[in-house]
Amino acid sequence: MDANQVDVLLSKIRIGKWNLLQTLTTSVASSLPAAHALAGVFVVPRQSYVCRSSQEDLRVVNSNSSDGTCNYIIKTEDDSYQEVPCTEWDFDNSTFTRTLTSEQLLVCDREHYRALYMSLYMIGVLVASPVIGYLADRFGRKRIFVWGVACFIVLGLISGWLPNIPAVLICRFLIGIMHVPVVKISYILGMESCPPEVRPIAGILLYFPWTIYVCIFSGFGYLIRDWRWLMTVASLPSLLLIPGLWLLDESPHWLVVRGRYREALQVLKKASRWNNSSLPSDEEVILILKSTAVPAPKIKHEEEGEKWLSILKRKASDLFILFRTPRLRTISLVLHLNFFVIDMTYYGVTYSGGNFDIDIYSYIALLGLTEVPSRLLIHPILSRFGRKIPLIASLMTTGAVLLCVTAVPKDMQWLMVTFALLGRMCISISSSIIYLFGSELFPTEVRTRGVSCSFMMSRVGSSLAPFITEYLGYNYQWAPSVVFGGGVIIAGLASMALWDTSNMALPDTIAFLESTDPRTRLRGKSNKEESETTSLKSPAKATKLEEEIQLKEKP
Incomplete structure (x- = not known):
């Protein structure tokens, strides 16, 4: 059983306008x-403020309050002094x-709304990730992506014109939910539309516009x-x-896994036509897809005589599919673990700008600029060293650099900022x-579910980041660096248990993943050689494992 004939067919189609549309x-x-x-x-920054006491209250002792x-x-009738809340x-x-x-007075006993505002977006992503991932695996990448974009546009445009803090927070939570289909499902769709030889660079370029938009957003913030108005313009x-949504196509990988071979054929034919390349005959392509790609096992819904408890057990078993095989x-x-720590650190460093003596607009712009070389240099690094070694090296380096911040004297803010960047x-x-x-x-x-659940963990980390920087960092400036630096070092050590995936075609089923040793499987071979090798070595073993997995899924 070869799980990667879609990659083989995509490789036969030269890179062209179809791939550009999907990726762009x-x-x-x-x-x-x-x-x-x-x-x-920019929306809920930490601002200096002074209490405005009532000038009509003759009991006020001192109306000139200090910052914060x-x-x-006030002086009471019995000549004693009493503190009155502002x-x-x-x-x-x-x-x-x-x-x-300043508009909603988010200070003193309402200051927690500032951290809550920043966290609610990530909490929305956290809640939506497993659900959206399941829906994308069940109903398709494109459908969920398009609906997510439509809702995101509407919510984004109205988010700046809501009348009170509860409405703003609810809208922010909903926008966080839409983040999942707009960002993560789009990434999966883009990756599955690329042949394996360009997938590494495509995976990097898919997030490069994010880096550019961070710099643009800092410019918006400076001007507006x-x-x-800032949130409206942004x-x-x-x-x-x-316009791009009308021309976008479904992932051919997903269509094949779901057994929708005719629809996959139409997508591949369109890609071939747009890219001025050729494919085998329709019958031959269908035969290739049917004979080499095993669709995801389908589980019957509510079999005759099945009790509700059995249905519940089956659904619970499906939720733990990511932990079912070794x-x-x-x-x-x-x-x-990696997603949790990386996003906690990524957003933690971003939110730490308020704890440094630096202009916030310059700080955000510099953060965006520091991502440019990381996005541009990552492709040659991955091509030369694979995935695993650069991941471990970057995590360990991040940890070492952030821990160095704790050793910098407080009067050397420029050095702290340099280490943070x-x-x-x-x-x-x-x-x-x-x-x-x-x-x-x-x-x-299970790719969408797997990445979405990992992404869910990243949102747990990013949801904690504002509280770490706003409360822990405000009282102990060195503490966030210790938390973030120590966390990424632990993640780097844990990554040693993974195996490198460079020059490997995407596995389509759990059975294929478990039936071959990923540490020695087909490294460096071409897609054609990989197809021939796996078709010779893995059918019986993979088929047997497929049957075992389906048996485990039964109540």
């Missing part, structure tokens, strides 16, 4: 949520003209100091996606590798 549409989509993911630094005060003192504040608007912090580029379990556990560049390299690595490790049968 999905890459533009993956960049647009950057503005909302990083919005917290939440109370003022209800109004004057904010320093020298940097921002209007923010959600009103948070409502959401407008999402309208550019609409190699798939190793992939899932290690990637979950260097750490951000290294963790960006790790982020680029892990998404590509994860999409190659998981088989097509």
Whole structure:
């Protein structure tokens, strides 16, 4: 059983307009949520403020409050002094003209809304990741992606014009949910539309527009100091996606796994026509797809006489499919840890700008610029050293650099910022590798679920990042660097349990993954050689394992 004839057919189709459309549409989509993911630094910044005491209250002892005060003192009738909570504040608007912090008075006993605003986006992603992943595996990448983009456009445009903090927070949570189909499903769709020889560079370029948009968003923030207009303008580029959605095609990998060979044939024929290349006859292509690609096992729904408890057990078993077999379990556990730590560190360094003595607009722009070399250099690195070694090296380097921040004297802020930017560049390299690595490790049968669940863990980490920087970092400036630096070092050590996937075609089924040794399987062979070798060596073993997996799925 060869699980990769779709890759073989894609390789026969020269790279051209079809691949450009698929990649361009999905890459533009993956960049647009950057503005909302990083919005917290401009929408709910930490602003200086003073308590505004009532001038009509003759009991006020001192109306000139110091910065950050939440109370003022009054003199009571019995000549004693009492602290009274502030209800109004004057904010320093020298940097921002209007923010959600000053507009909704997110200070003192309402200050937790600032961290909540930043975290709710990630919590929305966390909640949606497994559900959206399942839906994309069940109903298709394109359908879920298109619906996600449509909802994202609407929510993004109205997000800046909601009247109160509860409405803003609810909308932000919903935008976080839409992040999953717009970013992650688009990435899977783009990757599965590329032949294996260009998949590494495509995997990097798919996220390159995100890097560019971070710099653009910092420019928007500098020019537009009103948070409502800022979020509106930052959401407008999402309208550019609409034309591409009409021409976008479904993933041929997914169509074959679902047994929809005729539809896969039409997609491949369109790609061949657009790219001015040729394919074998329709009958031959269908025969190749049917004979070499094993569709995902289908489980009957509510068999006759099946009790509700059996149905529930079967559904619960399906939820744990990523941990059912040894190699798939190793992939899932290690990637979950990596995604958690990498995103926690990535966003943690971003949100730490408020703890440094540096202009926030310059800091965000520099963060975007530091990602440019990491995105450009990663392809030759991956081509030369594979996936595993660069991932471990970038994680260990990130940890070492961030731990160095703790040794820098407080009066050397420029050196702290330099180490933080260097750490951000290294963790960006790790982020680029892990998404590509994860999409190659998981088989097509559960790829979207696998990557989405790993992505869910990344959102747990990114949801914690604002609280680490806003509370822990505000009181102990060195603490975030220890948490982030120590975490990535642990993730780097755990990554040693994985195997390299360079020069390997994508596995389509769990059975194929478990039936061959990934550490020695077909490394360096061409797709044709790989097809011939696996078809000779693995059919009986893979078929037997497929049967065992289906038996385990039965209640």
